[in-house]
Amino acid sequence: MFNINLANKVALVTGSSRGIGRMCALYLAEAGCNVVVNYANDRAAGERTVAEIEAFGVKAHLVQCDVSDSKAVEAMVAEGIAVFGKVDILVNNAGVGVGKGAEETTDEILDRVFGVNVRAYAAACRAVLPSMKTLGWGRIVCISSVVGRSGKAFIGTSPAYAGAKGAVLSYSRAMAREFGGTGITVNCVCPGWIDYPGKNRVVTPELRASAIAQMPVGRVGDDRDVAGAVLYLSSPLADYVTGVSLDVNGGLYMA
Ligand code: NAP
Numbered sequence: 001m002f003n004i005n006l007a008n009k010v011a012l013v014t015g016s017s018r019g020i021g022r023m024c025a026l027y028l029a030e031a032g033c034n035v036v037v038n039y040a041n042d043r044a045a046g047e048r049t050v051a052e053i054e055a056f057g058v059k060a061h062l063v064q065c066d067v068s069d070s071k072a073v074e075a076m077v078a079e080g081i082a083v084f085g086k087v088d089i090l091v092n093n094a095g096v097g098v099g100k101g102a103e104e105t106t107d108e109i110l111d112r113v114f115g116v117n118v119r120a121y122a123a124a125c126r127a128v129l130p131s132m133k134t135l136g137w138g139r140i141v142c143i144s145s146v147v148g149r150s151g152k153a154f155i156g157t158s159p160a161y162a163g164a165k166g167a168v169l170s171y172s173r174a175m176a177r178e179f180g181g182t183g184i185t186v187n188c189v190c191p192g193w194i195d196y197p198g199k200n201r202v203v204t205p206e207l208r209a210s211a212i213a214q215m216p217v218g219r220v221g222d223d224r225d226v227a228g229a230v231l232y233l234s235s236p237l238a239d240y241v242t243g244v245s246l247d248v249n250g251g252l253y254m255a
Contacts, residue, residue, distance in 0.1 A: 002237070004031045004231060004232075004235045004236075004237065005031065005032055006028060006031040006032045006033045006089075006234070006235065007032035008032070009028075009032065009033045009034075009088040009089055010033060010034050010035075010036070010080070010084040010085070010086050010087050010088050010089070011025070011028040011033040011034070011035050011036070011087075011088065011089035011090075011091065011234065012035070012036040012038070012076075012077065012080050012087050012089070012090050012091070012124070012128065013025045013028070013035060013036070013037065013038065013091040013093055014038045014065075014067050014091065014092055014093050014094040014120070014124060015038060015039070015040070015067070015093045015094025015095065016035070016037045016038055016039070016046075016049055016091075016093065017037065017038070017039035017042055017043075017045035017046040017048075017049055018042070018045045018049070018196075018198065019196050019198075019199065019223060020093060020143065020191065020194060020196065020223050020226045020227070021038075021091070021093035021094065021143075022045075022049050022052075022196075022223070023196065023223035023224055023226065023227040024091050024093060024226070024227045024230045024231075025037055025049055025053060025060075025091075026049070026052055026053060026056075026227070027224075027227040027228065027230065027231040028089065028091075028230075028231060028234060029052075029053040029056045029058050029060070030056050031231060031235070032058060033058060033088075033089065034058050034059040034060070034061075034084050035053050035058070035059075035060045035061075036060075036061050036063060036076070036079075036080035036083075036084070036087070037049050037050055037053065037060050037061065037062045037063070038062075038063050038064075038065055038067070038076060038094065039062070039063075039064060040064070040065070040066045040067070040094070043062075043064065046062045046064075047062060049062075050062050059084070061079070061080060061083045061084065063076045063079055063080065067094045067116060067120035067123070067124065068112070068115035068116045068119065068120055070119065070120070070123035073120060073123040073124050073127055074123065074126075074127045076127075077124065077127035077128055077131075078127070081131055086131045086134075086135060087128045087131045087132070087138075088131075088132070088135060088137060088138060088139065089138070089139040089140075089141075089234045090124055090125065090128045090138075090139070090140045090141070091141045091142075091143070091230055091234070092120070092121040092124055092125070092140070092141070092142040092143060092168075093143045094116060094120065095116060095117050095143060095145075095165075096112065096113060096116040096117065097113070097158055097161040098112070098113055098158060098160055098161060099153070099155055099156035099157075099158055100156075100157075100158065100160065101156070101157050101159070102157075102159045105159055105160050109160050110160055113160040113161055113163075113164050114160070114163075114164050114167070117161070117164035117165060117167075117168060118164050118167045118168060118171065121142055121168060121171065122171060125140055125175060125186075128140070129179075129184070132182075132183075132184050133182060133184070135183070136182070136183045137183040137184070138179075138182075138183065138184035138185070139184075139185055139233065139234045139235075139238075140172070140175070140184065140185070140186040140187070141187055141188070141189060141230050141233045141234055142168050142171075142172045142186070142187070142188045142189075143168075143188070143189055143191065143226070143230075144165045144166075144168040144169050144172075144188045144189065144190045144245060145161070145162075145165040145190055145191060145192075146190050146191065146192045146247065146249040146252050146253050147161060147162045147165055148162060148164075148165025148166040148167075148168060148169055148190065149166070149169070149190055149245070149247075149253055150252075150253065150255075151166075152255075154193060154203075154207065154211045155203065155207070165190075168188060169188055169190075169245050172186045172187065172188045172243070172245075173186075173243045176242040176243030177243065180242060180243075185233070185238065185239070185241060185242035186242060186243065187233045187238070187241060187242060187243065187244050187245070187246065188244070188245040188246070189226060189229045189230055189233070189245070189246050189248055190245050190246065190247050190248065190249060190253065191221060191225075191226050191248050191249060192215065192220075192221055192247075192248070192249025192250055192252040192253075193211055193215070193220045193221060193249075193252075194220065194221045194222060194223060194225065194226055195220050195221070195222055195223075196222055196223035208220075214252065214255045215249075215250040215251060215252050215255075216250060216251030216252075216254065216255075217250035217251055218250075219250065220250075221248060221249065221250055225248050226248050228248075229246050229248045232246075233246065
């Protein structure tokens with residue numbers, strides 16, 4: 001019987017007050033991790049996630065931080081290390097999209113989308129690496145998107161988002177090479193259409209149905225689908241896995 005036991009590990013999950021990040025934090029907590037929970041705006045949601053984590057008998061520490069501010073990211077990691085002593089697992093999850101075509105994609109949009117989805121991921125990696133190198137073990141999991149592989153969005157087009165999520169994939173692969181042999185692995189997860197209770201997605205039933213028709217498994221995904229993949233990549237079961245992107249999109253990547 002296999003059992004993922006991450007007792008005494010410390011995980012930091014960006015954007016974990018709700019959505020995919022919240023479920024990743026809960027899965028890691030259930031496996032035994034103490035967790036640094038991060039939010040940007042909604043403190044009450046962050047506090048709810050903390051309470052859910054503590055129900056597993058582990059500890060959680062809540063940090064407000066807009067991850068597009070690299071100095072704030074450094075301070076968040078330093079705070080997590082001050083509280084828990086280390087960071088073993090980083091899940092770069094906080095992300096932001098924008099539904100604008102190439103002709104409407106301004107520098108401001110690019111700065112915002114690449115700031116949250118790429119620069120923030122790089123800053124968090126930079127900040128946790130000294131702790132992981134000291135430990136001789138580390139897991140970095142970056143949430144990209146099927147859009148970063150295919151360029152295809154269901155709702156409008158979004159070259160800025162697709163470009164940023166594509167950059168996450170190649171940045172992670174380069175890091176996986178750089179840190180091969182150190183005990184630190186770097187991997188990505190590419191979700192497809194993921195819903196969760198409370199996800200505010202305004203789409204017509206027709207658009208939803210036509211999207212599902214393109215998904216070989218015949219349904220949209222949920223936050224648990226992604227959290228399971230993140231837990232696997234964070235665990236010793238994935239010791240020999242680095243530089244991969246795991247498609248959690250119901251086969252959409254083939255469409
Ligand atoms: P979401 O519903 O928008 O939730 C975002 C979470 O990130 C919230 O906890 C939010 O906190 C936090 N956040 C947003 N901007 C932040 C910032 N600048 N700094 C720190 N925290 C920030 O997102 P989701 O749907 O769960 O998606 C999570 C990740 O999966 C993203 O990287 C997204 O691109 C990727 N993804 C999602 C889907 C999907 O269909 N849902 C598909 C492919 C990839 P506050 O509420 O406090 O702002």
